[in-house]
Amino acid sequence: MINQAEIKADLAIEARWIVPVVPQNQVLEHESVIIKDGRIIDVLSTESARQKYDAEHTIDLNEHILIPGLINLHTHSAMTLMRGLADDLPLMTWLNEHIWPVESKMLSSQFVHNGSLLGCAEMLSGGTTCFSDMYFYPQATAEAALQAGMRANLGLVVLDFATPYASDADDYLQKGLESRDSWRGKPLLSASLAPHAPYTVSNSSFEKIITYAEQLGLSIHTHLHETQDELAQSITQYGVRPLRRLADLGVLGPNFYAAHGVHLDDAEIKMLHEYGCHIAHCPASNLKLASGIAPVKALLEQQVNVGIGTDGAASNNRLDMFAEMRLAALLAKGVTADATAVPAAQALQMATLNAARALGLDEQIGSIEVNKLADLTAVKIKSPETLPCYDPISHLVYTLGREHVSHVWVGGDLRYQKLGDQEGIFANIEPAELREINALWHGRLQQYK
Ligand SMILES: CSC[C@H]1O[C@@H](n2cnc3c(O)ncnc32)[C@H](O)[C@@H]1O
Numbered sequence: 001m002i003n004q005a006e007i008k009a010d011l012a013i014e015a016r017w018i019v020p021v022v023p024q025n026q027v028l029e030h031e032s033v034i035i036k037d038g039r040i041i042d043v044l045s046t047e048s049a050r051q052k053y054d055a056e057h058t059i060d061l062n063e064h065i066l067i068p069g070l071i072n073l074h075t076h077s078a079m080t081l082m083r084g085l086a087d088d089l090p091l092m093t094w095l096n097e098h099i100w101p102v103e104s105k106m107l108s109s110q111f112v113h114n115g116s117l118l119g120c121a122e123m124l125s126g127g128t129t130c131f132s133d134m135y136f137y138p139q140a141t142a143e144a145a146l147q148a149g150m151r152a153n154l155g156l157v158v159l160d161f162a163t164p165y166a167s168d169a170d171d172y173l174q175k176g177l178e179s180r181d182s183w184r185g186k187p188l189l190s191a192s193l194a195p196h197a198p199y200t201v202s203n204s205s206f207e208k209i210i211t212y213a214e215q216l217g218l219s220i221h222t223h224l225h226e227t228q229d230e231l232a233q234s235i236t237q238y239g240v241r242p243l244r245r246l247a248d249l250g251v252l253g254p255n256f257y258a259a260h261g262v263h264l265d266d267a268e269i270k271m272l273h274e275y276g277c278h279i280a281h282c283p284a285s286n287l288k289l290a291s292g293i294a295p296v297k298a299l300l301e302q303q304v305n306v307g308i309g310t311d312g313a314a315s316n317n318r319l320d321m322f323a324e325m326r327l328a329a330l331l332a333k334g335v336t337a338d339a340t341a342v343p344a345a346q347a348l349q350m351a352t353l354n355a356a357r358a359l360g361l362d363e364q365i366g367s368i369e370v371n372k373l374a375d376l377t378a379v380k381i382k383s384p385e386t387l388p389c390y391d392p393i394s395h396l397v398y399t400l401g402r403e404h405v406s407h408v409w410v411g412g413d414l415r416y417q418k419l420g421d422q423e424g425i426f427a428n429i430e431p432a433e434l435r436e437i438n439a440l441w442h443g444r445l446q447q448y449k
């Protein structure tokens with residue numbers, strides 16, 4: 001007989017509440033999550049945990065809710081550097097007259113690394129442990145994510161026009177695949193092929209992307225059906241709406257996830273379900289660019305998997321998954337006149353497990369379950385605006401914000417912590433480095449404001 005108290009563990013997190021996301025609506029009280037070698041090895045009552053496990057470190061979260069780390073399913077982390085540079089504009093004006101001209105002059109590996117590190121700091125301190133990125137120089141974003149200790153899926157972007165990063169679709173693909181080779185073996189990183197959008201990528205480029213996706217087992221991540229202009233342009237150029245065009249080209253399938261999906265009719269929602277595609281709902285960006293509101297209730301009813309993304313900080317202007325969850329839940333109710341649309345537990349699932357599913361990572365992350373990686377976020381319920389707390393799931397979506405995040409672990413490693421009223425502390429990011437980045441790029445970019 002072994003003495004049960006001698007089971008060794010790395011970390012025991014004793015929580016007032018745990019919301020594991022699976023099963024939906026479950027709230028555990030006074031339970032502990034036990035972590036060893038970066039994975040969750042047990043979830044049990046704190047009383048039993050103290051008897052059964054000998055953990056090297058124990059952390060007492062007796063005023064907190066512990067949740068799976070939030071997953072930002074669509075962002076351009078480096079675009080933090082362009083936050084507030086061009087506001088109150090529709091998408092195509094914003095892109096053609098402001099963002100793309102700035103990118104064409106300023107893009108570099110340093111720009112992307114610096115902007116991505118700022119983005120990682122913003123996301124991590126807001127409870128996000130994993131993000132799906134789409135931007136030039138993905139190697140630079142990979143390095144920023146590794147420094148921050150975040151999990152990231154990096155889009156290998158493809159466009160049919162030249163930028164400082166690459167000259168044509170073949171060059172984008174070659175550079176992206178070379179980057180991916182260099183970060184193989186890094187467990188925090190994965191890659192997708194990322195054609196920017198149907199209006200910037202030709203049929204022949206999509207065909208090459210499909211070939212690589214099949215050969216390398218990669219997902220395809222794109223912007224899709226974001227604006228009415230995009231649909232009209234596609235009908236003029238190709239005679240069909242973008243989703244139909246992508247279906248005809250053979251792009252759609254369970255490895256395909258699309259940001260936005262704002263303008264989708266019933267037949268298109270059915271098509272997304274039949275192909276097993278996923279949508280990254282980006283409500284704040286869609287509202288700010290006046291693109292519209294995605295039919296999330298209908299998508300979920302038709303069993304289309306919907307995650308949540310912030311989009312970039314140049315269109316949102318925040319990388320705040322708490323704000324995005326709340327907005328997703330409220331908007332769904334407002335546009336359907338149905339207060340039961342996207343209840344709190346559903347919104348939380350979209351920001352965690354559904355996003356993990358879209359990334360093909362749902363066996364690893366997205367919920368607090370035994371054998372999953374210990375990507376965890378704790379939020380503190382103590383300040384007046386958080387009290388009283390009758391229902392922790394309601395609180396997570398309707399009451400709490402990024403300011404209440406107290407601890408963030410990725411793969412069992414503590415990457416961010418905020419004690420009391422003090423400034424939050426990152427394990428691997430110095431505040432001075434972020435200040436330097438801000439000073440440097442504010443100086444270089446303010447001429448474009
Ligand atoms: C090819 S890398 C990403 C590319 O996308 C641009 N971008 C940022 N946000 C959006 C959006 O909402 N719709 C379309 N394109 C967007 C970004 O500036 C980069 O050029």
Ligand SMILES: [Zn+2]
Pocket residue numbers: 074075076223259311312
């Ligand atoms: Zn985007």
